[in-house]
Amino acid sequence: MSGASFHNAPPLLPRDKASLAAPPAHPRHQKTGTRGPIHRIRWSVLPALGRYASPVILVLLWQAACSTGLISTRLFASPLQILATGWGLAQDGTLQANLGVSLLRAASGLALALATGISLALIAALSRIGENVIDAPIQILRTLPVLALAPLFILWFGIGELPKVLLVALGATFPVYLNLHKGIRAIDPKLLEMAHTIGLSRWQRIRNVILPGALPDLLVGTRLAVSIAWLMLVVAEQINASSGIGHMMMDAQDFLRTDIIFVGLAIYGLLGLISDQGVRILERRALVWRQPSAQGRGQNHD
Amino acid sequence: MTETLSHNKETYQNTSQPAVRVRGLSRRFGNNPPVLHGLDLTIAPGEFVALLGHSGSGKSTLLRTLAGLDPVTEGEVSTPDEISVVFQESRLLPWKTVWENVALAQQSATRAQATRLLDEVGLAHRQDAWPLTLSGGEAQRAALARALIREPAFLMLDEPFAALDALTRLRMQALVATLWQRHHSAVLLVTHDVDEALTLADRAIVLDKGRIRLDMPIPLERPRRHADPVFERLRTQLLEELGVHT
Numbered sequence: 299m300s301g302a303s304f305h306n307a308p309p310l311l312p313r314d315k316a317s318l319a320a321p322p323a324h325p326r327h328q329k330t331g332t333r334g335p336i337h338r339i340r341w342s343v344l345p346a347l348g349r350y351a352s353p354v355i356l357v358l359l360w361q362a363a364c365s366t367g368l369i370s371t372r373l374f375a376s377p378l379q380i381l382a383t384g385w386g387l388a389q390d391g392t393l394q395a396n397l398g399v400s401l402l403r404a405a406s407g408l409a410l411a412l413a414t415g416i417s418l419a420l421i422a423a424l425s426r427i428g429e430n431v432i433d434a435p436i437q438i439l440r441t442l443p444v445l446a447l448a449p450l451f452i453l454w455f456g457i458g459e460l461p462k463v464l465l466v467a468l469g470a471t472f473p474v475y476l477n478l479h480k481g482i483r484a485i486d487p488k489l490l491e492m493a494h495t496i497g498l499s500r501w502q503r504i505r506n507v508i509l510p511g512a513l514p515d516l517l518v519g520t521r522l523a524v525s526i527a528w529l530m531l532v533v534a535e536q537i538n539a540s541s542g543i544g545h546m547m548m549d550a551q552d553f554l555r556t557d558i559i560f561v562g563l564a565i566y567g568l569l570g571l572i573s574d575q576g577v578r579i580l581e582r583r584a585l586v587w588r589q590p591s592a593q594g595r596g597q598n599h600d
Numbered sequence: 601m602t603e604t605l606s607h608n609k610e611t612y613q614n615t616s617q618p619a620v621r622v623r624g625l626s627r628r629f630g631n632n633p634p635v636l637h638g639l640d641l642t643i644a645p646g647e648f649v650a651l652l653g654h655s656g657s658g659k660s661t662l663l664r665t666l667a668g669l670d671p672v673t674e675g676e677v678s679t680p681d682e683i684s685v686v687f688q689e690s691r692l693l694p695w696k697t698v699w700e701n702v703a704l705a706q707q708s709a710t711r712a713q714a715t716r717l718l719d720e721v722g723l724a725h726r727q728d729a730w731p732l733t734l735s736g737g738e739a740q741r742a743a744l745a746r747a748l749i750r751e752p753a754f755l756m757l758d759e760p761f762a763a764l765d766a767l768t769r770l771r772m773q774a775l776v777a778t779l780w781q782r783h784h785s786a787v788l789l790v791t792h793d794v795d796e797a798l799t800l801a802d803r804a805i806v807l808d809k810g811r812i813r814l815d816m817p818i819p820l821e822r823p824r825r826h827a828d829p830v831f832e833r834l835r836t837q838l839l840e841e842l843g844v845h846t
Contacts, residue, residue, distance in 0.1 A: 488687070488689065488691050489691055489693060491669055491691075492685075492687070492691040494668070494669065495667055495668070495669065495683070495684070495685045496684075496704065496705040496746070496750065497705075497707075497750075498704070506693065506696070506704060507693060510693070510695040510696075511693075511695070513695070586730075587694050587695045587696075587730040587731075587732065588694070588732070
């Protein structure tokens with residue numbers, strides 16, 4: 299339909315540079331279509347195998363060292379032992395229960411951090427008073443190592459869930475705030491001028507120009523916040539907890555169960571990896587407008 | 601120079617209800633010489649005015665004041681409620697598709713309205729595209745559609761084609777001529793291009809050091825031919841006022 303309407307356009311409205319420049323775009327696409335796979339096989343699959351070969355060999359050596367008694371399995375559980383223990387913990391439900399508790403803490407802390415960080419950044423970046431009141435204290439606070447606040451948090455908030463969630467939230471708030479604040483400040487003033495000339499209200503400007511414009515920075519902040527959230531959680535759960543992956547690991551320490559400690563480490567590692575990938579996928583979806591190649595949505599150049 | 605000013609006042613008195621009226625507008629930044637100096641300007645409804653001048657002549661400040669982007673500190677400015685501006689850069693929001701950008705400019709606009717405007721500027725086939733995938737000419741077409749969906753009584757064009765290649769610029773000029781005849785807005789076109797001014801405008805104004813140096817009607821039939829002897833004469837005159845001697 300759109301094609302037809304274009305052809306109906308009066309000849310007074312000739313095609314411009316884009317229409318003329320469009321045809322070369324096709325050969326370019328074809329090129330990536332036909333030559334891409336060969337390139338990929340030659341240059342990305344083989345090195346990828348190479349990259350994974352080294353860790354695999356290391357794990358094999360580790361197993362061999364344990365099996366031959368070169369390493370004491372009491373201090374350094376073997377990979378097979380760790381797998382078996384992980385399987386056992388999953389079978390009796392210990393792993394799921396502790397994982398659930400840890401996930402809930404991380405998620406609540408992160409949600410709190412996002413809400414706080416976004417609100418504070420909006421206030422600080424959009425009003426002069428907000429900037430003066432909010433930005434200076436945050437810049438001072440962020441130089442403190444947040445983990446050092448753990449003892450204080452236990453005194454203030456007891457030993458329940460609250461101090462753990464708050465510790466996660468506090469650590470994760472800073473990257474959200476700092477990146478969003480920077481992102482809002484970096485928005486092209488020309489776009490804000492344009493928004494003014496088309497009569498957008500303050501709220502409409504925030505919704506249509508400021509937030510989407512700062513979204514790339516907010517997502518960078520979120521990714522940092524996610525990794526910090528896990529870090530804070532590890533510490534919070536090891537200092538004082540009766541459940542959670544960290545608690546499971548501290549318990550294992552008392553019984554010299556290095557295999558369980560390694561299972562906990564692996565879980566933390568996986569959680570970090572998965573959540574980071576999650577934010578990356580979110581980034582690709584939300585910022586599709588930044589990738590000119592991903593134009594999708596039915597256009598025709600001709 | 602005083603003659604030009606009094607001529608302006610007469611125009612103002614003769615026009616019953618101008619679309620744009622500027623009286624004694626001055627603008628000064630710090631202790632520098634004023635950017636605008638007691639400027640008087642009237643634009644009639646539906647009139648196409650081209651504004652020429654060197655960099656630093658006050659063109660941009662005048663346009664920004666008329667667009668409500670700069671405050672009026674000295675003098676009077678009255679403009680219609682419905683105004684639109686097309687800038688040298690398209691200033692499309694890159695995170696909204698082309699039609700969403702167009703629809704955003706009018707509170708109650710529907711997708712159908714945006715599509716109709718995009719069709720008018722010859723860009724309906726790109727309405728779902730992301731702005732970063734548009735060429736310079738396409739982006740300016742979208743910016744024109746966004747300006748027109750507001751049904752402006754006064755349209756400001758701030759060197760809208762300066763960044764385009766020569767052929768695209770010619771096509772865009774023809775498009776603006778067509779759109780102007782269809783929408784009947786008063787237009788103020790800021791440009792460096794004397795030919796562009798003579799092709800499109802009813803009146804050419806040359807700004808120099810914050811004052812109007814020349815206010816010249818362009819009494820030519822449309823469409824205009826560059827080979828026309830009157831066109832040639834006006835061209836020479838404009839260039840001389842701009843300090844280019846041919």
